[in-house]
Amino acid sequence: MNQLQQRNRSLLMKLLAGTVLMFGFGFLLVPLYDVFCNITGLNGKLQNTGALTRDYAIDGQREVRVQFLAVNNESMPWRLRPEQAEISVHPGEMMQTAFRALNPTSRDMVAQAIPSVAPSEAAPYLHKVNCFCFEQQPLGAGDERAMQLVFMVDDQLPKYITTITLSYTLFDITPESSPVSGIAVEPARSVL
Amino acid sequence: MGSLEQTVHSTGHHGPASGITRWLYTTNHKDIGTLYLIFSLTMFFIGGCMALTIRAELFQPGLQLVRPEFFNQMTTSHGLIMVFGAVMPAFVGLANWLIPMMIGAPDMALPRMNNWSFWILPFAFFMMLSTLLMEGGGPNFGWTFYAPLSTTYAPPSVTFFIFAVHMMGISSIMGAINVIATILNMRTPGMKLMDMPLFVWTWLITAFLLIAVMPVLAGVVTMMLMDIHFGTSFFDAAGGGDPVLFQHVFWFFGHPEVYIMILPAFGVVSEIIPTFARKRLFGYTSMVYATASIAILSFIVWAHHMFAVGMPLAGELFFMYTTMLIAVPTGVKVFNWVATMFRGSMTFETPMLFALAFVVLFTIGGFSGLMLAIAPADFQYHDTYFVVAHFHYVLVPGSVFAIMAAAYFWLPKWTGHMYNESMGKLHFWLSFIGVNVTFFPMHFLGLAGMPRRIPDYALQFADFNMVATFGAFLFGFSQLLFVYNVISCIRSGKQATDKVWEGSHGLEWTLPSPPPYHSFTEPPVFKHPYKENG
Numbered sequence: 001m002n003q004l005q006q007r008n009r010s011l012l013m014k015l016l017a018g019t020v021l022m023f024g025f026g027f028l029l030v031p032l033y034d035v036f037c038n039i040t041g042l043n044g045k046l047q048n049t050g051a052l053t054r055d056y057a058i059d060g061q062r063e064v065r066v067q068f069l070a071v072n073n074e075s076m077p078w079r080l081r082p083e084q085a086e087i088s089v090h091p092g093e094m095m096q097t098a099f100r101a102l103n104p105t106s107r108d109m110v111a112q113a114i115p116s117v118a119p120s121e122a123a124p125y126l127h128k129v130n131c132f133c134f135e136q137q138p139l140g141a142g143d144e145r146a147m148q149l150v151f152m153v154d155d156q157l158p159k160y161i162t163t164i165t166l167s168y169t170l171f172d173i174t175p176e177s178s179p180v181s182g183i184a185v186e187p188a189r190s191v192l
Numbered sequence: 193m194g195s196l197e198q199t200v201h202s203t204g205h206h207g208p209a210s211g212i213t214r215w216l217y218t219t220n221h222k223d224i225g226t227l228y229l230i231f232s233l234t235m236f237f238i239g240g241c242m243a244l245t246i247r248a249e250l251f252q253p254g255l256q257l258v259r260p261e262f263f264n265q266m267t268t269s270h271g272l273i274m275v276f277g278a279v280m281p282a283f284v285g286l287a288n289w290l291i292p293m294m295i296g297a298p299d300m301a302l303p304r305m306n307n308w309s310f311w312i313l314p315f316a317f318f319m320m321l322s323t324l325l326m327e328g329g330g331p332n333f334g335w336t337f338y339a340p341l342s343t344t345y346a347p348p349s350v351t352f353f354i355f356a357v358h359m360m361g362i363s364s365i366m367g368a369i370n371v372i373a374t375i376l377n378m379r380t381p382g383m384k385l386m387d388m389p390l391f392v393w394t395w396l397i398t399a400f401l402l403i404a405v406m407p408v409l410a411g412v413v414t415m416m417l418m419d420i421h422f423g424t425s426f427f428d429a430a431g432g433g434d435p436v437l438f439q440h441v442f443w444f445f446g447h448p449e450v451y452i453m454i455l456p457a458f459g460v461v462s463e464i465i466p467t468f469a470r471k472r473l474f475g476y477t478s479m480v481y482a483t484a485s486i487a488i489l490s491f492i493v494w495a496h497h498m499f500a501v502g503m504p505l506a507g508e509l510f511f512m513y514t515t516m517l518i519a520v521p522t523g524v525k526v527f528n529w530v531a532t533m534f535r536g537s538m539t540f541e542t543p544m545l546f547a548l549a550f551v552v553l554f555t556i557g558g559f560s561g562l563m564l565a566i567a568p569a570d571f572q573y574h575d576t577y578f579v580v581a582h583f584h585y586v587l588v589p590g591s592v593f594a595i596m597a598a599a600y601f602w603l604p605k606w607t608g609h610m611y612n613e614s615m616g617k618l619h620f621w622l623s624f625i626g627v628n629v630t631f632f633p634m635h636f637l638g639l640a641g642m643p644r645r646i647p648d649y650a651l652q653f654a655d656f657n658m659v660a661t662f663g664a665f666l667f668g669f670s671q672l673l674f675v676y677n678v679i680s681c682i683r684s685g686k687q688a689t690d691k692v693w694e695g696s697h698g699l700e701w702t703l704p705s706p707p708p709y710h711s712f713t714e715p716p717v718f719k720h721p722y723k724e725n726g
Contacts, residue, residue: 004301004377004378016369019369022407026407026445030437
């Protein structure tokens with residue numbers, strides 16, 4: 001019987017170790033998911049952010065349409081819209097544009113924009129040199145501000161991609177956010 | 193750790209303690225198996241009442257009986273209770289009762305842990321059910337609890353739900369460890385792995401699946417807990433997380449989980465069909481390998497539940513083909529069951545009827561699963577009643593019928609009395625008709641576009657919903673026959689012989705009916721049930 005207990009105990013330890021290992025693996029799936037998305041460019045997540053690492057030749061022969069979209073996550077009261085809905089760019093050319101944000105509420109708020117690129121095959125070829133989405137964006141009650149975006153389309157962009165859509169989803173991340181108390185400014189009903 | 197030896201010694205001569213402490217402190221595999229089975233039956237009826245609430249509300253279009261918020265809590269709780277409270281504990285109960293008797297062991301390898309793994313469960317489910325009475329209501333986000341429905345938009349009681357899932361997970365893992373230790377270390381001398389009855393084999397594989405994926409479920413609910421209370425952003429896009437990640441992690445657990453619920457059923461059916469066909473099982477080795485292949489493949493198919501989230505084409509194709517690949521080992525199993533019956537001298541006692549219905553109806557569920565596996569077609573079927581029809585066909589006439597078959601098959605062995613055969617047959621036919629009347633029309637509803645998890649529906653779905661509700665009430669109330677039959681079988685009935693069935697084989701039938709409190713104090717002589725005629 002003692003020998004059996006010994007075997008049961010060692011098997012129990014192995015199986016418990018397996019359990020702990022699989023619990024860890026569950027959490028490992030989180031970074032693995034990001035790595036997988038980065039390698040494949042799935043999910044439209046951007047990888048090329050910050051200063052450029054090499055020189056790019058401007059391909060004056062080719063034009064790519066870049067469209068801008070901004071949507072609010074549920075319950076986010078800000079107005080965010082691109083200054084230009086669409087620009088034509090040459091690959092390799094550095095471009096600057098801006099999004100105008102308005103906080104129509106009567107309290108100071110902080111927002112975070114989350115970008116996404118469609119089609120996802122284009123995601124590895126869109127370089128963002130500077131973007132308001134890199135940082136949290138505070139905006140006082142009733143304030144309006146232009147938020148800058150500097151980007152470049154890679155000269156290696158596959159030929160079949162002629163249009164890239166860059167969309168931002170704006171999230172309210174104001175600490176201890178309470179329901180919107182009131183409206184300070186009536187937002188202008190501009191047409192996009 | 194000395195508990196096995198101690199319990200055998202302390203109870204070997206004078207049997208179990210009396211009164212409630214027998215059940216509270218028991219470390220006996222038969223007592224714990226009984227507790228699991230009673231618990232499972234209780235949960236089956238609680239979950240069944242929820243199902244009937246759902247079906248009653250859907251009897252006619254419009255809102256009649258319950259508010260939509262409560263309807264959502266019913267669909268969610270019904271799913272959670274049936275999966276974690278009814279089907280899984282029933283199979284653990286069968287494992288407890290049968291595995292030691294089938295492999296010639298005196299008890300389970302880790303009897304105290306066995307007690308613990310059972311007694312966690314009632315508390316876990318008490319906690320989960322109590323959330324229905326809390327402010328804001330119980331879980332209302334579907335049994336799959338997708339974030340952000342279960343995080344940002346969840347009712348405040350979600351924390352209780354998370355802890356309940358943790359407790360169920362711990363219970364299942366301990367049960368699985370016990371099964372593996374028993375099977376690997378306690379087989380009677382001479383019984384090699386490839387000599388084991390198929391029920392033991394399927395449970396061994398299921399136990400490894402449980403150990404592999406229950407911790408992942410614990411991980412995903414822990415991430416939810418941290419998102420809700422500790423400011424992390426695993427599933428919150430505003431903080432850099434991703435709600436789709438939740439679905440990936442959940443289904444990495446969820447798909448092996450569906451095989452956890454069906455593999456022991458395969459084992460049960462593989463015991464019953466040879467008995468009543470009076471032939472040995474056709475293709476024993478291929479059965480073992482098919483079960484193992486299904487278990488391994490179950491880890492690489494999970495995203496077929498999420499074809500509609502916006503996966504790239506390569507992903508859709510990969511998960512479509514791997515999913516279809518599972519049909520091959522499953523087909524091997526169905527072929528083997530049919531081949532076992534071929535030219536056998538079949539009789540149709542209640543367990544055989546349930547086993548035959550299992551083979552036919554589970555195959556229908558498998559075929560609708562193949563339809564859902566076709567990625568381009570799935571965009572049409574996704575989240576419709578077709579999905580509901582599919583998984584109820586594999587779970588109700590699949591897993592539940594196999595559990596019923598097992599109960600009727602081994603009940604004379606467990607209690608020492610024969611059950612009432614005509615009442616058993618009546619129970620079978622009412623269940624068989626009820627199940628098909630309930631779930632078959634749901635295929636048509638789904639193909640016509642009726643979405644799942646809604647309390648109201650468009651008028652063109654009215655007729656089939658009415659039919660389904662009639663079937664559900666027929667099925668639900670005919671289960672009372674089963675309860676009556678089991679109770680009267682425990683109390684009285686014709687004395688059962690040791691062998692019980694003419695064609696029975698395996699070590700459990702060499703024991704007296706009912707078996708002694710400790711099955712085999714001396715390791716029995718093993719005679720192969722499959723490789724020789726016997």
